[in-house]
Every structure is written in C-alpha cells, then in structure tokens.
Amino acid sequence: MIDTNIFQNKTAVYYTLGCKLNFSETSTIGKILREAGVRTARKGEKADICVVNTCSVTEVADKKCRQAIHRLVKQHPGAFVVVTGCYAQLKPETVAKIEGVDVVLGAEQKKDLLQYLGNLQKNESGEAYASALKDIHSFAPSCSRGDRTRYFLKVQDGCDYYCSYCTIPFARGRSRNGTVASMVEQARQAAAEGGKEIVLTGVNIGDFGKSTGETFFDLVKALDEVEGIERYRISSIEPNLLTDEIIEFVSHSRSFMPHFHIPLQSGSDDVLKLMRRRYDTELFASKVQRVKEMMPDAFIGVDVIVGTRGETDEYFEQAYEFIKSLDVTQLHVFSYSERPGTQALKIDHVVTPEEKHRRSQRLLELSDEKTHAFYARYIGQTMPVLLERSKPGAPMHGFTANYIRVEVPHNDTLDNQVVSVRLGNFNEDGTALHGTLLL
Template identity: 50%
Template sequence: MKKKVAFYTLGCKLNFSETSTIARGFQEEGFQRVDFSEKADMYVINTCSVTENADKRFKTIVKQAQKVNPQAFIAAIGCYAQLKPEELAAVDGVDLVLGATEKFKITDYINDLTKNDFGEVHSCEIEDADFYVGSYAIGDRTRAFLKVQDGCDYKCTYCTIPLARGISRSDTLDNVLKNAAEISAQGIKEIVLTGVNIGDYGKGEFGNKKHEHTFLDLVRALDKVEGIHRLRISSIEPNLLKNETINFVAESRSFVPHFHIPLQSGSDAILKKMRRRYMSKLYVDRVRQIKEVMPHACIGVDVIVGFPGETDEHFLETYHFLNELDISYLHVFTYSERENTPASTMEGAVPKNIRHKRSKMLRGLSAKKRRAFYESQLNSTRTVLFEGENKEGYIHGFTENYVKVMAPWDPGLVNTLHRVKLTEIDETGLVRLEFLETPVRA
C-alpha cells in the first residue's frame, strides 16, 4: 500500500508553486497525494509569516489534520517555520519543522512516519539560504505559477520576508524556459510569473551577485516559448517595473495587460518610514505609462493601513491618492507588528480599531474602483480563459485584462479560450458575456 500525503498551503503564489514541487518529490518517492480533507499518513503544512492571521491559522490547520487522522505525521515548512521553528515544534501534534533550505529535501528527514514525542527542528541560519530551487505549481488549475526568483535584498521596515527567505537570487534563464515548456506541454494555457521580488530577476544566480540577465531579458525570452497562450506578471515593485518592460508587454505576443504593483502608502512621509525605494510621483508615472500604451490594462495595488505614525492626514492622503489614480482594484493589508522588524518598535502605534476602520474604507474604495473598471470594459471584445469549477450552475473565467466573467456551466468550456463581448454586470458584480464564435471543445 502506498503511503498517503496531503498538503495545505498558506500565503502567496510562491508558496503554492513550492508546495507543488515538493509534492511531486513525494510522488517520485512512491507516495500518493490526497486532498487535505482526506485521511493521510502525513500532512505537510506550508506556512506564511506575512500577516498575524496566517500565524494563528496554523494551529487550526494542525487540528483539522488531527481530527481526520490522530496518528498522522505532521510537518511544518515555509516562512513561519524558518522564523519561529521552536514555536511551531511546540504545537501539539507537530512532528517535524523544516526551515528555508531544508523544506526542499523533506523526504530525507522522514523515516517510518512514527510520531515524535516532541517536534523535531531542522532549520538553517538564513544566511545559508543562498542557493536557488526552481518550482512551479500545476494541478487543478487552468494556470500555473512559475517561480523565477526567491529572497529579497530590500529592507522594508515592516517585512519579515528577507529573514524568512534570505537574499535575492534567481533561476537561470534556461531553467525558467525549460519549466515553461514543461507547463505548456501539459495543456495549461496561462503561466503566472512569481517570486518574492521578481523585478530583481537576474541577481544572485547560485549565490553570486552577477546580473546574468535582467527581468526584461526574461520577459522577452518567455514571450517566444511555443504553446503558451498567456503570461501574467505577478506583483512587481514600481521602481523595478521599467518603461521598457511596460512597452514590451503592450506589443508582446503572450503577456497580458495586467499589472499588480505594490504601493503600500500614498504618503511620501510614510513611504520613507517604510523604507520603500520610490516616492508617490514615481508610482503615478508608472500608472500613466501603462495606461498610455494599454488603456484597457488592469492595475492592482497593494496598500498597508495603520503603519506606525500614520495619522488621519496621512491616511486621507493615501485615500485621495488612490481615488484619483486610474487603477482597477486594491489588496488592502491591515498593519500587524512582526517581531524583529524595525517598524515593530516605532512610536505612534495606530489603535487596532482605527486600523480596521481605515481598512474598511479602502476595501470600499476597491469595490468602487473594480466596478468602474468593469463598466469601462462593457461592450468591448476580449478573450476569456474559463476555469474548471461548476459554481451554482455557472462557469467563471478571466479576460486577459483580469475582468472576472460568468457564463452558464458547460464542461466543454473548461480550460478553453474564447473571444467574447462583455455585455453587462451581474448583481453579483461579475460580468456576463456573449460568445463571438461557436465554442470550440479544445
């Protein structure tokens, strides 16, 4: 009988890509992968440390696994496992905790899956995380997350990621192209490029600091890979998103007009306290350049509310800045103190009720922005990639510029691309469509 292993991933697209690669390693060792809700011999939880909430969820997920199989071997990997290994090892039921470099060799650390009396920790000093492990996520999705870069050399005062993932380092261009070709060969239509700081691509191949290739080199090379219908850039720092890249995406064969650009604050005073590497003017310039060459482009924004020292005036500066900017949606993060970060000891802590109030205001602004963006796309012709789930009689999909659409469920549409006309916004906030050609079962 094959041993069964199940995975649970917290956090970002990068974590999902790494979980997938680690899972394939288990399958090569003879394990059978099952869903996390099913009975397994081993449960692997890939953790996140970005928000306070992700920390708290870990214990809940351990309990879920124990409920299904009290005798199961439980391992914790990922960012929180690197930052707080002893804390995770002390959680009842946890048998193994692996840090940033050890997680990719997890099968070397397990024996007969006998439960331990105490959680066993194998965690490197983060300075030793100076080599690169490529990964990508495929499976039940119509898109794949392809990791091209890891780690970060930036010193933002609120962030634990450099402590959890180490220095910035990149995959070789050849290996990225090989992984992209493998993904394409499996019939996946869209690849999302992911990493901690992907605009920094080219730095630190295998621990050195030579810039073998730039992010623009990477984008140009991927655009030539046969069989990839869509390439999407995930989050990219505004100071690293150069006009040359924006202009290339506008003319490219496969890259879609969708950018996600972290802002964090619209107040220059707060950006300085955060140690961000740009001021608000540069951000405005990036948005303007995108809209100039791709008027229909979708632009998503990360923003943090309640950073230490953020007064009502600073917050309103951010609110008005975003309100006037030609963007499409926001990802709003409520600031939470993270140990060993400079921001955690700064004066001027914002009361939690005010943080939540500001977060709610920006979520409301995000809904307004998304609605306005969707309205601007009505009556236009777009290409939709349909997803794989039947949701209450409907199938959902995304246009190239990230408008979420719905159509009556038809299994033949799953993982297919279709030219459509966007007709109206449904009461759920999604967009209905009209097919412009007979659906092709492909």
C-alpha cells in the first residue's frame, strides 16, 4: 500500500517531448499525482517533483531530452526527478547516469509511477526500471486534457511494423489496445467534464483491435454515438489501414471531422521498399483521391522523411514531384536520423546533412504553398470554430471542422465554445485566418 501522505502539499512540473500520445500520457501521470495530493507548481515556483516524458524518434530528440533534464535539474534544485518515455525505455542506464535523475521508468512501469517514488528522497545515482521488449504487455489507458481544450484519447500503443528506420517498436512494444467499450466509457467521462473535442492517439491506431478481436472501424462507429462529444479527430493512420469504409463513414459522420493525417514518409516507391513500408505511391494517391472525392473540404496532413539512407538525388526528385501532385494540405517534414539497431544502417547510400537540409527546405516551402492555398479557399466563408483557452489579452485561437486555424479577439466566455465565425484574411505571420464572431 502506497503512503500518499508523503505527497501532500508537494508540487510538480511536467515536461513532454514528442508526439500527441506522449502529451496524453503526461496528462494522465499528472492526474495520478494530483489524486495523491501533488499540485502543479506555479510559474517560477521551485518544484518538489520533476517528470520528464521523453521521445527518441531521432538523434535530435535524444539530445533535446538530455537538455530538458539538465535544465529542470538546474531550475528545481533538490527536486525528485523522474524520467520516462521512449528514450527512457531504449537507454535506461544512460538516462539514469544523468546528474540529478532519481528514477527512470520504462514503458511497462510508467503507469505505476507512484510505486517508484519512494519517500521522494534524492538518490546518489539514478535507479532504472525498464522491462525487456518481450515483457511489455500492458495497455495503460489515457484520456486527458492537460492544459488544452481538446482531450487526447489513447486508443492503442505499440507497433508490429518494424520499418527499417524506426525504433518505436523497441521503445513501446507490440501493438495492443483497450476494448471499444472502455474507450467509449472514457469518451463519456470526457463529455461529462465538459469536453467537446477528442483526438484519437496511439502509435499505430489503425491497428486497433489486435488484442481485443475488434477493429478501428468498430471503435469509430461506437465513439460517434457518444452524446456530448461534438468533434473527433483521427491523429494519424497508416494509408494501408485507412479503409474505404472508414473514409465513407467519416464523410457522413455526426462528429468525426473531415481531417486526416496520413504518413507517407517517401514519395518514391524504391525508397518505400527500403523503408519496409506496407504500401506504394499508387495506394497512397488512391487514398488521398478517395478522401477528396467524399470530402472535398478535408484537411490532409502528411508525414515525410527526407535524406533516409538510399534516397538518391533521383529518388528524392521522384518523391518531390509525387508529393507536389497530391491534393494535400500540409507536410510534416523530418530529416532522417540514424537510430542504433535499425535495419536502415545496412543500406549503403548516405545523404549528407547539407543535402538533407536542402531537401527539407524544398518540402517545407511546398507545404507552405499548399497550406496557404487551402486556407485562402475559405476566406469570406462562415464556419463553426471551437475556441481554445488563451492568455489574458492574447487573441483566442480555434479550429474549423477541417482544421483551419482561426484567430479572434480574446473573450473568456467563449473558451471551449463552438461559435460561428466569418473567416477573414491571414494574420500577420500567416499561421491563421482572422475571424469575425457572429454571435
């Protein structure tokens, strides 16, 4: 039995790196600590506990994790420092040796965080607890809002795909999930708390159902019936798992938004083979076309990796032209990073850092062009926008159903409200459209 008396009146800070799934899990960790009596430290206040939820998708991510730990240790001297997440799972002993770290928790341990905090006394050296990959089995539920208006519902964890460049299956284990019924119950709870929008998160969410004999389509249909939730967004789904039945259902759904995020990674079939992806450009293009046929206003975001091993100049040009031809809205561009233990290291052709940067810039410019053109189509239209919290005096932001970012004058009474907004021109930095409230 954990003695929660030691947590009373303690304060904590949380730092999250990486994906939406990590943010969801950090929110759940925060909820666990709050229920034990720990409050979030105020700005400028020295915390008793520091929690760092790490990412390890690239070498840069690893570096950012180390920098964040060092910064928090310096800002909160004497605090009990907990590190979890993908970097912690992949390199537990390395992380435990970082000065100031007390406990390192792997993928299987983070749900039981309280059990590893002891009496919050600092350790001379960090203790690492991380199960071997074969022993990562449990699914830790998470549906949290954190500091955001939107809720993030973790529907799945782990991955069975083992793409040649990726360490995520080693960091999070095999694909697994909770039941449809448990997801529906969490969505109902979010609605009871006043939540209006839920983002479905996971590592490979289209693979939902492997551990329960259900499907992602089953989940989508069931969530659509939850009263009180006005909007769902599918955070990211593999193109080979985005079925026509899912696309068709979303097109006439009550609450699933015309918004898809579909990882492509490369627009070259030869590179896709080297990456060990499970589709080709023809399938990807057909999915984009199908979405646009059913939902012409749909926002489509796409992940792309540049400079992976084997990506020759010719392959990149093929990829660029393919991506340019797609009717998509935005590109999330990542430079390839060498990851220890991955099969990609066996591929010969290596792209220089300078060439990676050049390719990345070309795609980012293409992305800006596509996003700007998409936004511009809706200037002058009136659309419902879910407004989100902002700092006093700062403009409020929100999103249309098809994920156009909108900026309106601050009004506290409109937080977490869906309101009609007439869309105007771009704001000063081009990241949103000005909106006029129609109340």
